Amino acid sequence: MKMKAQPYDIEVGRYEIIVNATDADELGIHAGDRVQVKNRDTITAVVETTDAIIPPGRVGIYREAWEALKTVPDEVVEVIPAERPRSIQYIRKKMDKQKLTSEEMHDIIADIVKGNLTEIELTSFVTASYIYGMDADEIEWMTRAMVKTGDQISFDTHPVMDHHSIGGVPGNKISLCVVPIVAAAGLLIPKTSSRAITGAGGSADLMEILAPVSFSAEEVKKITTKVGGCLVWGGATNIAPADDKIIGVEYPLSIDPRSQLISSVMAKKYAVGADTMVLDIPMGNQSKIATIQEARKLARDFIELGDRLKMRVECAITYGGSPIGRTIGGGLEVREALTMLEKFEGPTSLIEKTLAISGMMLEMGGVAAKNEGQKMAAEIVKSGKALRKFKEIIEVQGGDPKITSEQVPVGDKVATVLSPQDGYVLEIFNKRLVAVCRTAGAPHDKGAGILIHKKKGEYVKKGDGLFTIYADKEWKLDAAIKESLRDPIMFVEGMVLEKVQVV
Secondary structure (H helix, E strand, C coil), X not given: CEEEEEEECCCCCCCEEEEEHHHXXXXXXXXXXXXXXXXXXXXXXXXXXXXXXXXXXXXXXXXXXXXXXXXXCCCEEEEEEECCCCHHHHHHHHHCCCCCCHHHHHHHHHHXXXXXXXXXXXXXXXXXXXXXXXXXXXXXXXXXXXXHCCCCCCCCCCCEEEXXXXXXXXXXXXXXXXXXXXXXXXXXXXXXXXXXXXXCCCHHHHHCCCXXXXXXXXXXXXXXXXXXXXXXXXXXXXXXXXXXXXXXXXXXXXXXXXXXXXXXXXXXXXXXXXXXEEEEEEECCCCCECCHHHHHHHHHHHXXXXXXXXXXXXXXXXXXXXXXXXXXXXXXXHHHHHHHHHHCCCCHHHXXXXXXXXXXXXXXXCCCCXXXXXXXXXXXXXXXXXXXXXXXXXXXXXXXXCCCHHHXXXXXXXXXXXXXXXXXXXXXXXXXXXXXXXXXXXXXXXXXXXXXXXXXXXXXXXXXXXXXXXXXXXXXXXXXXXXXXXXCCEEECCCCCCCCCCC
């Protein structure tokens, strides 16, 4: 059927069109079916139907499909029914608890990237993977497919270093320190990072306060080759593009299938040319991984996949029961990281974790002798080499290399929550801490966050500040204060958590 094209500037994550129900009946199609849309080019798109939004004879084309067709308003295009992609039967196979082949996995991932799967179909794949899991073969095949269906970077110099944290612990700002330390030692480290999904700030969110983070794969290579390292947002590249679409389904379901976690991390590292990686696995009852047994199992899975991909992987199981450093959120975290590079000062947890991860990477990269990596990392910071390298990275990414920790902006709406009594801080609840930060505006508002005055095990007197909330907007600060009092983020010894009376 020939129809006039009408643009709908709405991003839906796949090729999608909308047609009048009368035209849909004539074509013999229903909502969720696929059609081919042809002008000079041809795409396969998912159909929506309407009784009113689009009149008969016209086809509404959403942003991704419009850009792919390069059409113009009122141009006549041809719409014809199309078969469903083969990958749907492979998704049903996974739902039936059967093992997929390499080719079947590639077809599923390719259709995810092309936008050929509906949200229901993609959700079915993610859910089946969550329930039934994947074996080592399937994880490898999924990883390779995610790499193959996106851009890749290849460096002439090796080794190419990388590090990654599986997350789950607030304030984990160490990438801002690790990257310049490793680069200052003469190693390449093209660090692609994520934005926060449920946290108060991902590494890309933090770096964006200092410099732009959106670059193509080719630009990432140029930056890294020039100064030795970078800190960029992986979502701006076309590296492992299926991952972001899969995460988009996982987020509302609050699930993180282990198979897809492993594939996601390794695909992005493999695609940027990394051949050596340190994986940080925070462990504790406040993090994603609760026990040492779980942490060791996850570490073995990553190392095995690394062997299959010919990547050298080492894992650091770290303490995840308390925040890293004393700041959570945007500018506060950037200030703390910069202070560490400027003065080699800061919370012990931040300094020790930074040096431990950096030291492992320096030893793996062959620039430090065994058991000498932490010492070398400390010397690189103390000498000012790490700070100078970080300023080079900031400048080449388009930021101001003269910025200091004191100049990093933070929210000017401030409130401190006081301790109701004397005692020791027995617990800090990470999830509640992050929830208060997000209520204050993080990660969207770069000045929002929390400065912790008393950490676990420290003594506090009645009336002393426990933590200070920062916000860019007064109403968000008020909401964050209420949230912190409604569901406390700290437990001070002797505090009555709740009083229940018989009525």
